[in-house]
Amino acid sequence: MFKKILAPVDGSIGSKAAAKKAMQIATDYGAEVTFVYVAVDIYSSSRLSNEDYNQLQSAYMAQGEAMLEDVINEVKIEGVLTNKKMLTGHPAQVLLNECKEGGYDLVVIGSRGQSLMQDFPMGSVSSRVVQYAPCTVLIVR
Template structure:
């Protein structure tokens, strides 16, 4: 049924639940799983990056990358993935956009992701990442609460 499953991870409890669900699906279908983390680009945190010394800027980038790697490594430790092939992949930019692009380019059959608790006017104005992915991904999307 499924051959390739993409699991976007942000380190939250819902994303870990999604990782566990994806592994169970992979166990029964023989699919491979990719744990995918999108870190916001550093420029989204810093309005004027040119005012920072290059060394400090690079240190911050490296720290963010280390945190992203830790999120992926921790997810792998959390799931019981006996017999399931799990890949790790990092990206940077807008999470919704990057997840949608990865699901297209990687030709995934399924995206399994955690829900995100945006509510009310904030959800109306911005939409959550899960909502955006479910509307625009080229494959099935399972949102885990």
């Protein structure tokens, strides 16, 4: 049933739990898991020079890459094919585009990520993905 699973990660406890669940599901179905980190593009909301923007965005991407590697190594299960992607933009929109373009059967996402609004029962990114994804979405708490 599930052959391609998308697992967005952002370093939050919820996204780590979702990554672990994605790997368990992949084991059960013989699926592959693509872990994705979406770096918010800071340029649209900043007044940085091009040089400062490039340095800051590079640092942000490097931090995301390291976090992505850590999560993958933490949840790794022998025999499950994994991929990783680093993307940039508004997280919800980027994830929805990736769902459509990548032909995923399932998205496994944490209920809340790294945001300032920790008191809401479901984060804005996971909420938008649930509403608009073209495939099944599993929310993990």
